[in-house]
Amino acid sequence: MERQEQQKASRLVFVLYPSQGHINPMLQLATILHSKGFSITIIHPKFNSPNSSNYPEFTFIPISDNLPESQDSFGDILGIVSALNKNCERPLTECIQQMLKAEDPQDRLSCIVYDSVMHFSQSVADHLKLPGISVRTGPAATMFAFAVCPRLDEQESMSLDGKSDLLSLLLKELAFSMKKFTAHGLLEFRAAVTDSVQRCSALIFNTVDFIEQEALTKVQELFSASAFTIGPFHKLAPTISSSLLKEDSHCISWLNKQAPKSVIYVSFGSIASIDEKELLETAWGLANCEQPFLWVVRPGLVRGSNCLELLPINFQDSVGERGCIVEWAPQKEVLANDAAGGFWSHCGWNSTLESICEGIPMLCRPFFGDQNVNRRYVCDVWNVGLELEEFERGKIEKAIKTLMVDTEGEEMRKKATHLKEKVGLSLKEGGSCYNSLNDLAEKILSFRP
Numbered sequence: 001m002e003r004q005e006q007q008k009a010s011r012l013v014f015v016l017y018p019s020q021g022h023i024n025p026m027l028q029l030a031t032i033l034h035s036k037g038f039s040i041t042i043i044h045p046k047f048n049s050p051n052s053s054n055y056p057e058f059t060f061i062p063i064s065d066n067l068p069e070s071q072d073s074f075g076d077i078l079g080i081v082s083a084l085n086k087n088c089e090r091p092l093t094e095c096i097q098q099m100l101k102a103e104d105p106q107d108r109l110s111c112i113v114y115d116s117v118m119h120f121s122q123s124v125a126d127h128l129k130l131p132g133i134s135v136r137t138g139p140a141a142t143m144f145a146f147a148v149c150p151r152l153d154e155q156e157s158m159s160l161d162g163k164s165d166l167l168s169l170l171l172k173e174l175a176f177s178m179k180k181f182t183a184h185g186l187l188e189f190r191a192a193v194t195d196s197v198q199r200c201s202a203l204i205f206n207t208v209d210f211i212e213q214e215a216l217t218k219v220q221e222l223f224s225a226s227a228f229t230i231g232p233f234h235k236l237a238p239t240i241s242s243s244l245l246k247e248d249s250h251c252i253s254w255l256n257k258q259a260p261k262s263v264i265y266v267s268f269g270s271i272a273s274i275d276e277k278e279l280l281e282t283a284w285g286l287a288n289c290e291q292p293f294l295w296v297v298r299p300g301l302v303r304g305s306n307c308l309e310l311l312p313i314n315f316q317d318s319v320g321e322r323g324c325i326v327e328w329a330p331q332k333e334v335l336a337n338d339a340a341g342g343f344w345s346h347c348g349w350n351s352t353l354e355s356i357c358e359g360i361p362m363l364c365r366p367f368f369g370d371q372n373v374n375r376r377y378v379c380d381v382w383n384v385g386l387e388l389e390e391f392e393r394g395k396i397e398k399a400i401k402t403l404m405v406d407t408e409g410e411e412m413r414k415k416a417t418h419l420k421e422k423v424g425l426s427l428k429e430g431g432s433c434y435n436s437l438n439d440l441a442e443k444i445l446s447f448r449p
């Protein structure tokens with residue numbers, strides 16, 4: 001009883017990074033910790049504000065971010081990350097100072113829980129003498145990679161050639177995938193994240209021990225803060241939508257009419273973009289593959305276009321009822337539907353976790369950043385997917401058939417089902433995630449007794 005009262009008196013301030021793939025896991029984590037008795041304040045930049053009405057028990061506070069009015073769907077990701085880390089420091093400090101001044105003794109502020117991308121939050125925590133908890137919403141492997149090679153460039157990554165241990169391979173993937181970004185901004189970013197993690201009081205990972213064992217061991221060797229592996233967050237939090245775009249749920253009635261495990265679900269997340277030719281190749285690959293498909297064609301998937309207008313006029317006629325196209329789907333519900341049989345994905349970490357948690361094998365087409373690392377995990381470590389090498393209709397058709405109907409795909413589906421079961425066990429009482437979450441709650445309670 002005493003414990004419960006003490007827990008209810010602990011308020012956590014969450015600092016969000018305003019991108020769909022980060023908002024989702026952070027709000028899931030907030031929901032999980034709320035269910036453990038903590039009260040929650042969400043502080044977020046005005047850009048891409050989350051829908052607070054879905055979380056009536058949380059307090060939402062927008063802070064000024066000074067970003068230019070129009071953002072090109074995260075065209076310049078590093079530019080935005082760097083601007084947010086610079087522009088939000090003062091507003092966040094002032095906001096938390098005000099909270100501390102008005103603090104209710106029964107609801108004292110315990111610590112700042114921040115997305116590791118918003119690394120400036122640790123400086124705010126240090127300045128205000130509060131503990132900071134860094135949350136890596138993506139794979140733990142990237143935290144390790146940022147730390148060991150903040151300056152890993154293309155040339156240095158060549159030195160990893162020939163090395164076949166998992167971590168060397170992941171480092172190489174990350175170095176390669178970052179080529180697109182300006183070296184300067186990237187090096188600064190990696191160094192700043194690493195520096196903040198060196199100063200934080202705890203680390204939380206949206207992952208499971210056994211799927212990233214090697215990377216987690218390395219992270220724990222590198223950083224002194226205790227690491228808590230409590231995820232996949234979405235399996236611990238009730239499904240509340242935190243979508244920035246409106247979910248089109250008519251695809252669920254369409255899915256309900258399809259045969260079990262027959263549908264290939266296609267989505268490239270919230271940021272990745274393709275060109276018009278790639279859109280057309282995708283369309284014809286799906287039309288020719290003879291499998292039912294559910295395709296998310298979000299506005300801006302082809303930059304500057306709402307995309308649907310770019311599809312061939314005869315496309316819908318040629319696929320008929322076999323194809324369902326939406327601008328945004330309730331993805332977790334889609335993947336949990338019996339009809340879902342495969343996921344052609346850009347391999348964002350959330351999509352990857354959501355897929356393996358439902359035992360769905362993947363067709364991987366990574367674009368940038370951690371997506372290449374995640375592809376490596378899916379195809380070469382967990383063996384629950386294959387890679388699509390090119391946006392070309394014949395290759396797409398072949399890859400979908402391999403995944404959905406061939407024995408190779410069937411083997412991957414079996415492995416994916418096994419992975420799903422193992423993850424499920426880790427979440428149950430006595431499992432590693434279950435224990436880690438309880439340890440995390442204890443740790444937070446010890447911060448400001």
Ligand code: UDX
Binds near residue numbers: 020138270349350351
């Ligand atoms: C970004 C990065 O691109 C990714 O590499 C990183 O791991 C996380 O941040 P994003 O590209 O949006 O994320 O992909 P992902 O991590 O998969 O997150 C997308 C989220 O949007 C998922 O939770 C998914 O369920 C949701 N989603 C996606 C929908 O709800 N509906 C859709 O139609 C598509």
